[in-house]
Amino acid sequence: MSVLAEWLGMLAAVCTTGAFVPQVLHVWRRKSAQDISFGMYFILVVGIVLWLIYGILIVAWPVILANGATLILALAILVMKVRYDRVPKR
Amino acid sequence: MSVLAEWLGMLAAVCTTGAFVPQVLHVWRRKSAQDISFGMYFILVVGIVLWLIYGILIVAWPVILANGATLILALAILVMKVRYDRVPKR
Numbered sequence: 001m002s003v004l005a006e007w008l009g010m011l012a013a014v015c016t017t018g019a020f021v022p023q024v025l026h027v028w029r030r031k032s033a034q035d036i037s038f039g040m041y042f043i044l045v046v047g048i049v050l051w052l053i054y055g056i057l058i059v060a061w062p063v064i065l066a067n068g069a070t071l072i073l074a075l076a077i078l079v080m081k082v083r084y085d086r087v088p089k090r
Numbered sequence: 091m092s093v094l095a096e097w098l099g100m101l102a103a104v105c106t107t108g109a110f111v112p113q114v115l116h117v118w119r120r121k122s123a124q125d126i127s128f129g130m131y132f133i134l135v136v137g138i139v140l141w142l143i144y145g146i147l148i149v150a151w152p153v154i155l156a157n158g159a160t161l162i163l164a165l166a167i168l169v170m171k172v173r174y175d176r177v178p179k180r
Binding site: 004008021022026035036040042044054057 | 095108134138143
């Protein structure tokens, strides 16, 4: 049961982090992020930074690595949101 | 240190779950989700379901509650994405 749980947890982490990759590509290709919520990605980035500090404090590498990767992807979406909203393509 | 880490972890969970609330409201108000990636929310929902099963297996209530709430929000965005893309307002 414990090994199954561990594998499920790792697969879950890969999914919830990897999920942001298609969103980065979607916004990048369309050069549009008007339907993306600035508030969501702002709060998300704050939350991920808190997860990172938490992971460092309790020395949990899976937490550090998963959130490190998600932080880069969430920041990319946030930066594109600000940039593309300023000069809208539509 | 342990109490600080615990509080940081809880605050982090509140942020990364709560972050989806402004995105739900954003899409709901605009009735548009073209910049939202279907792939992101599909993979995210799969990942959150895996986190839920993981939380149930290791009997971790914070994991169960945080992911239960995020699942509802992510599903709401996914359903609106499918619905609003079918009948675009623009």
